[in-house]
Ligand SMILES: Cc1cc2nc3c(=O)[nH]c(=O)nc-3n(C[C@H](O)[C@H](O)[C@H](O)COP(=O)(O)OP(=O)(O)OC[C@H]3O[C@@H](n4cnc5c(N)ncnc54)[C@H](O)[C@@H]3O)c2cc1C
């Protein structure tokens with residue numbers, strides 16, 4: 001796998017319109033664009049409005065509409081980090097009360113030192129799903145342990161534009177330093193940890209970590225639709241695109257990669273959906289689009305939230321990647 | 328052809344709609360001096376409120392918020408700036424019809440925008456309504472048996488390809504730019520590297536649904552409302568808004584691509600013309616790096632066509648393969664060490680651009696799977712910027728060489744590095760379709776086009792510099808009698824000089840009769 005690029009959530013400045021040339025390529029894979037065809041609600045729209053002279057306040061509806069799937073990120077020919085730029089815009093807006101602000105992390109318990117050679121940061125949705133946790137632990141082997149503090153409260157706060165102090169982040173990171181291998185189920189958490197930890201020895205999103213196991217790969221069939229977790233993949237496409245191209249070649253499955261090799265989301269793991277906030281993204285429409293013209297016999301997902309999304313809107317069997325492993 | 332002498336030098340009074348203003352490029356202007364550009368003046372806004380209210384009474388709500396209007400202040404060219412009074416995202420043909428009826432009634436200009444990839448400000452509204460067609464982006468029907476697709480006209484070609492690919496299908500030809508829309512492209516032509524075989528994108532349309540400037544909804548094809556069909560295709564949005572289109576499509580095939588390298592532009596052009604004339608390749612085009620590093624690209628949809636090419640035509644090409652060319656070029660620079668900067672530039676281009684044209688994740692068994700994605704990404708990455716300066720000339724076969732070689736010299740004067748992109752365009756439609764269009768009137772069989780694309784390389788150039796460059800390229804067209812892929816907008820002043828009064832006045836009379844208030848895409852041509 002190629003080297004992952006650094007991802008910095010803390011970079012100041014809401015957006016960097018000066019670099020945007022307005023090509024609009026970032027809109028092409030954006031689910032908000034796909035469902036609404038309203039440029040103002042896309043990353044490109046936010047940039048173009050700002051270049052034209054719009055105030056940050058004017059961009060609030062657009063910033064709130066974004067589901068941070070990161071599909072725009074690998075496409076920008078100017079290399080603008082769209083995900084983190086939207087997070088920064090949200091921070092600025094939330095500070096002025098212009099965004100709905102869900103729970104904010106407070107009064108965190110001091111985390112315990114993590115003692116494992118392979119530590120899984122489960123994120124809220126894996127943490128709450130015992131069946132999948134067992135399957136994941138089975139595949140990853142005896143040395144893998146679930147981290148008690150998954151940091152999802154911090155993440156939620158970051159996603160919402162809330163204030164998370166440096167001290168809180170440092171406190172969360174301290175026990176993770178020096179862990180030989182970290183496996184992170186939530187894509188945004190992966191991106192954050194990857195940028196924040198000084199030198200992660202080995203850190204992988206859950207999907208690629210599970211795919212290292214030949215039994216897992218052998219369990220994927222040509223009639224499967226394989227749903228890649230979008231946030232980590234899109235932020236680090238250059239590192240993972242070959243892995244999934246190979247998976248496609250070797251198994252014959254179809255995936256949620258579009259013609260630009262960007263991962264299309266269901267929208268199920270975004271903050272708005274998880275927190276029951278108003279969202280303009282219909283998961284049903286996303287699922288319909290993902291399966292349009294495709295006739296899979298089964299859906300295999302990397303992110304636990306996508307299990308529910310597909311189960312609700314299709315009659316197909318839906319399984320987590322950890323569950324497909326051939327014994 | 329050249330009627331410029333007829334006009335007084337520079338007239339600063341705002342022209343009435345429908346009157347093409349005096350050409351600000353005076354006939355005796357020195358070649359290369361900074362020129363005035365021809366941005367139209369801001370519409371005075373009379374009756375705007377009544378227009379907006381009438382639409383509101385029909386549940387059509389014009390977005391007048393500043394942030395929405397600011398999204399549209401310029402086009403891909405980044406040279407013309409204007410602001411609409413309000414924006415409307417088109418959602419249905421009926422809605423567009425209501426808009427046009429009200430626009431006629433109140434005399435409100437309507438500027439239609441698809442992808443907004445014009446470079447001369449044609450999609451920039453100087454007041455009035457900006458009608459964003461991308462709200463109509465649905466794929467309505469895919470007919471696998473007859474290989475056609477019916478779609479709404481605001482859809483990006485890329486989104487159409489995305490939908491078609493799910494069914495193992497593909498569009499035939501489209502600009503090498505993923506964010507151009509079907510409607511905008513049918514309105515201007517649309518050149519692909521398979522245009523020497525298939526003609527322009529507009530020629531792939533079997534039928535279109537349009538809204539006339541007075542708000543009538545018409546279904547048009549060669550057999551139904553044929554006059555409208557051929558006026559609206561390649562008509563620069565002057566005669567109607569395209570809301571739906573039925574296009575010919577094909578089964579998807581990955582393609583094999585080969586590059587041949589030349590140390591001389593003219594030789595490469597001769598070979599391109601030979602390939603186009605003899606239909607030797609499915610795709611063919613020239614991309615230059617330097618005068619002595621010219622790339623002729625050929626590609627094939629099928630192995631049979633590729634084999635036929637290598638059996639019959641390869642030996643007639645005078646270009647080299649990569650290795651042969653590298654050896655010759657290496658020797659050339661070893662013998663001329665003072666040209667080391669040029670050599671370094673070439674090496675850098677090879678290192679950065681070539682991998683972008685063959686990214687592993689867009690290849691399957693050595694074939695390119697998503698050519699538009701690959702090219703479009705590369706175009707924006709290497710040539711893109713806040714200003715897209717890509718003047719072009721479209722010529723007959725006979726004038727192709729002079730036009731390109733003269734344009735090449737102009738590029739050298741203005742920029743250290745640039746690329747020429749040359750293709751053929753087969754003429755497959757009836758002659759009336761191409762009147763006053765990118766297809767030059769004197770071209771027979773195949774027309775040829777060349778885009779002159781400076782590499783701005785992060786440098787800041789003044790608008791005058793860029794505009795002078797464009798004018799000097801466009802002047803070549805006036806001088807030898809060519810057309811342009813894009814004209815109108817800031818090029819409006821050229822139109823009479825290029826096409827002559829008779830043709831322009833005929834079209835102006837047609838425009839007046841179908842658009843009495845002259846509101847649809849005002850100032851693009853008329
Ligand atoms: C980087 C770059 C690369 C390009 N590469 C190519 C290329 O390879 N080949 C090529 O041919 N061109 C190319 N172009 C030019 C551009 O892509 C084409 O002009 C394109 O087809 C325009 O499509 P659009 O949707 O952007 O149209 P717009 O720019 O939005 O509109 C073009 C014109 O049509 C009118 N219009 C728009 N929509 C409609 C409609 N629905 N009905 C009626 N009128 C309408 C507009 O008012 C305008 O006058 C390139 C441009 C750029 C900036």
Ligand code: SF4
Pocket residue numbers: 029030031032033041042043065066067068069070071072073082083086
């Ligand atoms: S992160 Fe996703 S939803 Fe947000 S602008 Fe980018 S592509 Fe659209």
Ligand code: SF4
Pocket residue numbers: 019020021022023024025026027043044047075076077078079080
């Ligand atoms: S892809 Fe990048 S440069 Fe293009 S519009 Fe989006 S942010 Fe701007």
